[in-house]
Amino acid sequence: MRLETRRTLYGYLFVLPWLTGFMLFTLYPILATLYFSFTDYRVLGAPRWVGLENYRALLADADYFWRSVGNTLFMLIEVPLSVVLGIGLALLLNQRLRGQALYRTLFYLPSVVPAVATAFLWLWVLNPQNGLAVPMNQALTQLGFSPILWFTDPATAKWGFVVMDLWAIGGVMVIYLAALQGVPSHLYEAALLDGARGWQLVRHITLPQIAPVIQYMVIIGVIGAFQYFTQTFIATQGGPENSTLFYALYLFQNAFQFFRFGHACAMAWLLFLITLVATYLIWKISLSRVFEEAVGD
Amino acid sequence: MARWGRVVAAHAALILLAGVFMLPIAWMVSTSLKPDDALFTERIVWIPPRIAWENYQTALTTFPFWLYLRNTLVIAILTMAGTVLSCLPPAYAFARMRWRGRRFWFWVMLSTLMLPPQVTILPVFLLFRWLGWVDTFLPLIVPAFLGNAFFIFMLRQFFITLPQEVVDAARIDGCSDWLILWRIVAPMSKPAIATVALFAFVWSWTDFMGPLIYLNDASKFTLAVGLQYFLGRHGEQWNLLMAAAVVVTAPLVGVFLLAQRAFVRGITLTGLKG
Numbered sequence: 382m383r384l385e386t387r388r389t390l391y392g393y394l395f396v397l398p399w400l401t402g403f404m405l406f407t408l409y410p411i412l413a414t415l416y417f418s419f420t421d422y423r424v425l426g427a428p429r430w431v432g433l434e435n436y437r438a439l440l441a442d443a444d445y446f447w448r449s450v451g452n453t454l455f456m457l458i459e460v461p462l463s464v465v466l467g468i469g470l471a472l473l474l475n476q477r478l479r480g481q482a483l484y485r486t487l488f489y490l491p492s493v494v495p496a497v498a499t500a501f502l503w504l505w506v507l508n509p510q511n512g513l514a515v516p517m518n519q520a521l522t523q524l525g526f527s528p529i530l531w532f533t534d535p536a537t538a539k540w541g542f543v544v545m546d547l548w549a550i551g552g553v554m555v556i557y558l559a560a561l562q563g564v565p566s567h568l569y570e571a572a573l574l575d576g577a578r579g580w581q582l583v584r585h586i587t588l589p590q591i592a593p594v595i596q597y598m599v600i601i602g603v604i605g606a607f608q609y610f611t612q613t614f615i616a617t618q619g620g621p622e623n624s625t626l627f628y629a630l631y632l633f634q635n636a637f638q639f640f641r642f643g644h645a646c647a648m649a650w651l652l653f654l655i656t657l658v659a660t661y662l663i664w665k666i667s668l669s670r671v672f673e674e675a676v677g678d
Numbered sequence: 679m680a681r682w683g684r685v686v687a688a689h690a691a692l693i694l695l696a697g698v699f700m701l702p703i704a705w706m707v708s709t710s711l712k713p714d715d716a717l718f719t720e721r722i723v724w725i726p727p728r729i730a731w732e733n734y735q736t737a738l739t740t741f742p743f744w745l746y747l748r749n750t751l752v753i754a755i756l757t758m759a760g761t762v763l764s765c766l767p768p769a770y771a772f773a774r775m776r777w778r779g780r781r782f783w784f785w786v787m788l789s790t791l792m793l794p795p796q797v798t799i800l801p802v803f804l805l806f807r808w809l810g811w812v813d814t815f816l817p818l819i820v821p822a823f824l825g826n827a828f829f830i831f832m833l834r835q836f837f838i839t840l841p842q843e844v845v846d847a848a849r850i851d852g853c854s855d856w857l858i859l860w861r862i863v864a865p866m867s868k869p870a871i872a873t874v875a876l877f878a879f880v881w882s883w884t885d886f887m888g889p890l891i892y893l894n895d896a897s898k899f900t901l902a903v904g905l906q907y908f909l910g911r912h913g914e915q916w917n918l919l920m921a922a923a924v925v926v927t928a929p930l931v932g933v934f935l936l937a938q939r940a941f942v943r944g945i946t947l948t949g950l951k952g
Contacts, residue, residue, distance in 0.1 A: 392779065395855070403787070403790065411797055414797055495927060498926055505709065611886045611887065649796050656793075
């Protein structure tokens with residue numbers, strides 16, 4: 382056997398575990414999902430071809446499908462919030478201070494708590510009758526505002542999840558912290574010599590340097606919003622009044638509670654397309670901005 | 679003077695924020711130790727009038743904690759072993775072997791990282807149902823033995839930092855790639871392998887959707903799903919619920935504190951959330 386052929390054979394043998402997994406659990410399911418999305422498929426009986434009917438039905442469904450899209454889009458508010466809070470915390474934790482290791486551990490800790498326990502915890506903390514929300518609501522009432530009822534009120538239920546997720550920001554913060562530590566110190570030294578101070582250093586050195594990480598985190602954040610599942614499944618099951626019926630939850634309900642496999646697969650493929658488009662757009666926008674900044678200065 | 683002011687301000691901000699972040703955890707622990715009659719009060723009570731340690735006893739017996747712990751451990755340990763074994767050879771092939779198709783498959787693997795799990799979940803479920811594996815641990819364990827793109831990428835990133843001369847020297851001595859991987863590269867990569875093992879373990883431990891879909895019989899539940907089931911049945915007994923939540927969370931916090939450095943390294947290596 383020729384050396385080249387043998388090398389290729391060995392290469393494939395080494396990647397065989399992953400390649401098998403890829404074929405069985407990624408490639409085949411993607412294609413199967415695409416096929417099922419064009420069929421009427423329930424638990425009993427074989428899939429029956431219906432063309433674009435599932436997609437048409439979904440796109441015409443304002444009560445559930447579009448509601449879930451709207452709810453999910455609302456959660457995108459977390460993306461800028463987590464960029465600002467994540468970088469802010471990382472900047473604080475990146476200073477040379479005594480006890481910094483302890484601070485870092487404390488901020489990271491909430492993201493170690495399993496999602497099920499996190500959901501429980503916040504249901505109880507934000508419980509408007511007995512939780513930690515009580516003193517806050519008393520203060521609000523005294524100031525003449527109406528109390529916030531969090532998960533029990535359709536108007537504020539989504540904010541409960543925003544608070545819950547920002548609490549577990551440690552995972553994001555650590556990535557920004559690593560990025561900050563990767564910024565070469567000679568850049569700061571040069572800027573200090575040029576007379577830059579405080580916020581100017583952050584604006585002109587730190588942020589441009591960590592821009593690729595921010596971009597990556599924004600993409601992950603947008604994709605993550607469309608996959609948001611465990612917390613809503615546990616805490617609200619989509620309620621009250623479908624105000625927390627998020628895309629991934631409705632997809633799950635279609636697949637495993639209503640057993641409308643065709644609908645679920647159509648939603649899955651739409652999700653796939655949304656993910657691709659979002660990734661592409663963020664990529665393009667931030668690349669052109671980076672380019673403009675390079676030319677503009 | 680200005681420097682001192684900044685240090686004090688930074689400490690003040692950090693202490694204040696850390697306090698806010700720790701408040702819910704303190705409330706969880708406090709609630710878990712309250713007797714039933716001290717649960718619903720007008721004012722916020724942090725230290726209960728009587729410390730109700732028995733809540734933990736009750737929670738651990740009404741909720742079959744030890745059984746769920748055993749199930750979770752079986753799944754998490756096998757997942758961890760399978761992940762390490764099945765990710766090392768592909769990572770080595772992508773990092774250190776020259777073969778036709780390497781670039782193509784590496785690109786394919788990276789692009790699967792962005793794929794939402796919902797896209798594949800239903801056909802995979804139907805596949806396991808066809809195999810008769812629903813309501814067993816197999817759908818949660820077997821895929822771990824067939825590689826994981828995140829971890830292969832992570833190991834590959836580590837492998838390319840190893841000195842090429844060591845690998846070359848072994849090749850000249852007549853070592854095959856298989857031997858180089860297990861005898862030379864793997865022992866040199868202990869920190870990276872430990873990180874992968876740790877993440878595989880923790881993700882398996884906290885996985886919710888997998889056990890939710892595949893396990894029906896309450897005796898087969900993992901801690902995550904068992905906890906959710908417990909919530910459904912004891913919705914108003916918040917002291918018991920919080921005790922159960924503390925018990926499920928504590929081992930993970932322990933693992934985190936013990937392996938903190940590996941966690942941070944893993945996150946920086948991959949840019950992944952924990």
